[in-house]
Amino acid sequence: MPPTDESTDAGTARATRTDRGAGPGPRAVTGLDPSAGTDGEDTLDLRLSDELIALFTGDTEARHRTGEGPGNGTAERTSDRSFGGTRAGDDLLDRVGDWGPVKTPAGVLLLAPVHPGHDLPLVHRWMNDPAVAEFWELAGPASVVEEHLLRQLDGDGRSVPCVGVLDGTPMSYWEIYRADLDPLARHYPARPHDTGVHLLIGGVADRGRGLGSTLLRAVADQVLDERPSCARVVAEPDLRNTPSVSAFLSAGFRFAAEVDLPGKRAALMIRDRALRELL
Numbered sequence: 224m225p226p227t228d229e230s231t232d233a234g235t236a237r238a239t240r241t242d243r244g245a246g247p248g249p250r251a252v253t254g255l256d257p258s259a260g261t262d263g264e265d266t267l268d269l270r271l272s273d274e275l276i277a278l279f280t281g282d283t284e285a286r287h288r289t290g291e292g293p294g295n296g297t298a299e300r301t302s303d304r305s306f307g308g309t310r311a312g313d314d315l316l317d318r319v320g321d322w323g324p325v326k327t328p329a330g331v332l333l334l335a336p337v338h339p340g341h342d343l344p345l346v347h348r349w350m351n352d353p354a355v356a357e358f359w360e361l362a363g364p365a366s367v368v369e370e371h372l373l374r375q376l377d378g379d380g381r382s383v384p385c386v387g388v389l390d391g392t393p394m395s396y397w398e399i400y401r402a403d404l405d406p407l408a409r410h411y412p413a414r415p416h417d418t419g420v421h422l423l424i425g426g427v428a429d430r431g432r433g434l435g436s437t438l439l440r441a442v443a444d445q446v447l448d449e450r451p452s453c454a455r456v457v458a459e460p461d462l463r464n465t466p467s468v469s470a471f472l473s474a475g476f477r478f479a480a481e482v483d484l485p486g487k488r489a490a491l492m493i494r495d496r497a498l499r500e501l502l
Contacts (some may be wrong), residue, residue, distance in 0.1 A: 315380040327441040330390035337384040349425040396423040416453040439474035443494045459489035475502040
């Protein structure tokens with residue numbers, strides 16, 4: 224990811240999601256604050272969610288995803304592609320494709336679930352920016368990015384890749400995912416319905432002016448608004464990426480811990496529902 228205040232790194236998305244089947248038990252987690260209080264306390268909850276149980280007991284009913292809004296290409300992205308019995312995170316992420324636009328100080332933002340046939344060239348170009356490639360590690364031919372996208376789209380809906388459309392212009396790439404159902408949960412005290420975010424600001428002109436923090440706050444709050452069962456939005460930028468960590472702090476996330484993940488040491492960042500009006 225670019226070394227700017229809105230460079231938020233998703234290198235862990237690839238590293239942790241490809242290590243399924245690794246040995247049990249979390250790696251070292253440091254920096255957890257036992258005095259954070261009941262609402263913001265980081266505790267380990269081992270209860271299985273209904274969604275996780277459903278993954279092993281049967282398919283969920285497929286639902287149609289829709290989109291609207293002029294100039295955002297959403298209609299072109301709408302597809303009859305189904306994955307894992309869900310569409311655009313129907314059940315596991317409460318229909319990301321139907322969340323709709325949200326107003327931000329920078330303009331109106333829409334998260335449009337990726338349509339590979341329409342969005343692959345753009346995402347591929349962004350991933351081959353040398354500053355982005357340093358953290359995302361998805362540079363190379365289009366097939367590398369396509370595989371990364373299809374691994375999510377053909378999965379069970381626990382991760383939804385999206386193009387961020389700001390005032391009608393595609394300008395960012397997002398991944399909204401169920402952190403509690405992701406291999407990341409092995410490495411921190413996950414709670415049911417924890418929702419993770421990764422962000423890539425695509426254009427160089429959009430970097431370095433605080434836009435990442437603005438959009439991160441808006442999307443994190445949208446997650447909390449659209450997912451009543453979710454009490455926390457989490458992220459895990461590389462600790463070396465100081466501008467990324469700073470962007471999350473400016474967006475109302477708190478630093479919770481340093482976490483050892485496959486391929487990097489990360490800063491566990493959390494935006495709590497209970498603290499959203501204070502941070």
